[in-house]
Amino acid sequence: MVRSEELYDAILNGDAKKAHAVTQATLAAGAVPMDLITGTMVPAMDEVGRLFETEEYFVPELLLAGRAMKSAMELLRPLMATSGEKLSTRVVIGTVKGDMHDIGKNLVASMLEGSGFEVFDLGADVSPDKFVAAVEQHTPQVVCLSALLTVTMPAMKTTIDVLKAAGLRTRVKILIGGAPVTGQYAKEIGADGYSESASGAVSLVRQIVAGA
Amino acid sequence: MNGRQRIDAALNGSWPDRTPVMLHNFMMAAREAGISMRQFREDPRLIARCFGDAAERYQLDGILVDIDAVTLAGVVGVPLDFPEDNPARSRGSCLPVLEAVRDLGPVDISNDPRIQILVEAVAILVRDYGDEIFIRGNCDQSPFSLAESMRGLDQWLMDVASQENDELVHGLLEYCTGVACQLLKMMARTGAHMLSNGDSPAGPDMLSPRFYGVYALPYERRVAECSHELGLPYLLHICGKTDRILKQMVDIGADALEIDFKTNLQLAHDIFQDKVTFVGNIDPSEVLARGTPALVKLKTEELLGTFADSPRFVLNSGCALPADTPSENVRAMLACVRNRSPLTFV
Numbered sequence: 001m002v003r004s005e006e007l008y009d010a011i012l013n014g015d016a017k018k019a020h021a022v023t024q025a026t027l028a029a030g031a032v033p034m035d036l037i038t039g040t041m042v043p044a045m046d047e048v049g050r051l052f053e054t055e056e057y058f059v060p061e062l063l064l065a066g067r068a069m070k071s072a073m074e075l076l077r078p079l080m081a082t083s084g085e086k087l088s089t090r091v092v093i094g095t096v097k098g099d100m101h102d103i104g105k106n107l108v109a110s111m112l113e114g115s116g117f118e119v120f121d122l123g124a125d126v127s128p129d130k131f132v133a134a135v136e137q138h139t140p141q142v143v144c145l146s147a148l149l150t151v152t153m154p155a156m157k158t159t160i161d162v163l164k165a166a167g168l169r170t171r172v173k174i175l176i177g178g179a180p181v182t183g184q185y186a187k188e189i190g191a192d193g194y195s196e197s198a199s200g201a202v203s204l205v206r207q208i209v210a211g212a
Numbered sequence: 213m214n215g216r217q218r219i220d221a222a223l224n225g226s227w228p229d230r231t232p233v234m235l236h237n238f239m240m241a242a243r244e245a246g247i248s249m250r251q252f253r254e255d256p257r258l259i260a261r262c263f264g265d266a267a268e269r270y271q272l273d274g275i276l277v278d279i280d281a282v283t284l285a286g287v288v289g290v291p292l293d294f295p296e297d298n299p300a301r302s303r304g305s306c307l308p309v310l311e312a313v314r315d316l317g318p319v320d321i322s323n324d325p326r327i328q329i330l331v332e333a334v335a336i337l338v339r340d341y342g343d344e345i346f347i348r349g350n351c352d353q354s355p356f357s358l359a360e361s362m363r364g365l366d367q368w369l370m371d372v373a374s375q376e377n378d379e380l381v382h383g384l385l386e387y388c389t390g391v392a393c394q395l396l397k398m399m400a401r402t403g404a405h406m407l408s409n410g411d412s413p414a415g416p417d418m419l420s421p422r423f424y425g426v427y428a429l430p431y432e433r434r435v436a437e438c439s440h441e442l443g444l445p446y447l448l449h450i451c452g453k454t455d456r457i458l459k460q461m462v463d464i465g466a467d468a469l470e471i472d473f474k475t476n477l478q479l480a481h482d483i484f485q486d487k488v489t490f491v492g493n494i495d496p497s498e499v500l501a502r503g504t505p506a507l508v509k510l511k512t513e514e515l516l517g518t519f520a521d522s523p524r525f526v527l528n529s530g531c532a533l534p535a536d537t538p539s540e541n542v543r544a545m546l547a548c549v550r551n552r553s554p555l556t557f558v
Contacts, residue, residue, distance in 0.1 A: 063366055
């Protein structure tokens with residue numbers, strides 16, 4: 001297991017340039033990509049999530065940490081593809097049809113990616129059919145739906161219904177989130193879970209994977 | 213007292229004869245008038261009719277004139293969508309690189325058709341209802357929020373937090389302050405009784421209190437000063453849970469602060485005291501739109517109880533009411549005020 005304190009600190013401090021440079025140097029010294037992810041990047045993003053929960057970090061710090069983590073992942077991905085190393089859990093995520101807001105979705109995607117999951121981010125204003133196509137193509141274990149607006153919340157139910165109609169509902173766990181969304185609403189529309197924070201979403205996905 | 217006098221009293225810290233109500237109801241008002249959001253935003257007479265009818269229907273003390281949250285963003289070049297049944301919204305940013313701030317030239321917002329519609333609607337409402345009902349001309353985005361629209365939320369928050377280009381960040385905020393003050397000046401000429409802005413992404417749901425104090429508050433203060441120079445009271449709205457910046461918000465110099473439902477009521481009460489008027493803050497979605505009249509009554513009574521010792525209080529939802537908010541829920545909220553003995557306030 002490789003633990004790079006420099007990379008850990010670069011992610012915590014949201015320093016993308018340093019994270020990139022340190023990763024490059026660590027790989028050159030012989031580090032295995034998957035070890036860097038599990039030994040350094042996942043703990044770093046866990047700590048970022050903890051600092052966010054305790055209100056020491058806010059959204060900008062989360063975004064900067066995510067950007068730093070991604071700059072390291074850019075170097076690791078091609079190497080993992082070559083070596084055949086794979087992240088174990090795949091997650092499809094998107095903001096539902098009619099909703100252009102993607103900050104919450106981006107935060108969750110970033111935290112999931114930093115926590116060692118393979119994330120397929122479909123963006124904002126995603127139609128149910130696009131979710132269906134993504135589930136067929138990427139065979140994720142988890143689908144995350146985001147909505148910021150009360151008026152776009154019903155599109156979450158529509159998306160779940162379309163996944164059911166396509167015969168894909170039982171293949172995936174569906175998590176929902178967003179400012180107006182509640183646990184009660186998740187139950188009403190037949191989702192498998194709800195989180196009100198990005199780090200909570202990571203915990204939920206971990207629980208799902210552990211229970212699978 | 214009429215509605216205008218009640219809200220004037222609440223702003224001045226003297227007791228109104230009953231708690232004044234001013235609803236953030238533009239979507240609901242349009243829906244109840246049977247018109248789409250597209251029809252609403254395109255015709256100042258329709259906007260005025262929707263608000264006027266709602267004020268008469270519910271006997272409101274104040275009218276909060278609002279058409280969407282991106283009017284200024286459109287003027288400065290942010291691409292917008294105009295859905296048939298939803299308010300206008302941004303679909304991207306207009307400053308892909310921060311360095312482009314250096315190229316921003318002077319902008320004259322007075323010829324923008326959407327600005328003209330908003331201002332005309334307020335002028336009609338002032339003419340038709342202004343003697344009896346308090347008219348609040350909402351001037352859309354505060355500088356931090358407008359800058360966010362121009363850069364895009366993710367990028368703007370990283371611009372701020374990285375502190376790598378502070379000169380450009382403050383340059384953009386200066387530009388946005390100038391634009392915001394232009395609209396305040398136009399709105400003041402309508403005869404509106406109060407000016408207001410929203411600074412949705414500036415609260416602790418997004419930004420740390422430290423960054424709020426550096427990048428949002430100083431510019432909010434300047435806009436509040438602009439309103440006062442125009443001779444009008446000023447209100448600022450910030451979304452989300454604002455507990456950690458309430459003390460800072462009081463220092464803006466606004467006459468009223470409109471607080472979202474997630475904020476700790478008692479804390480806001482204790483911090484505001486007689487310094488600033490509290491406007492808010494029933495949960496618009498879970499309570500007013502999706503709750504029962506009994507839940508609305510419970511939450512409204514709780515709110516009224518917390519502020520029972522303060523004249524500086526105006527009842528409203530914490531943020532915009534969804535279009536499909538049931539009228540019986542609004543009536544349940546209003547009944548709490550109307551059924552309350554005036555003696556409560558002595």
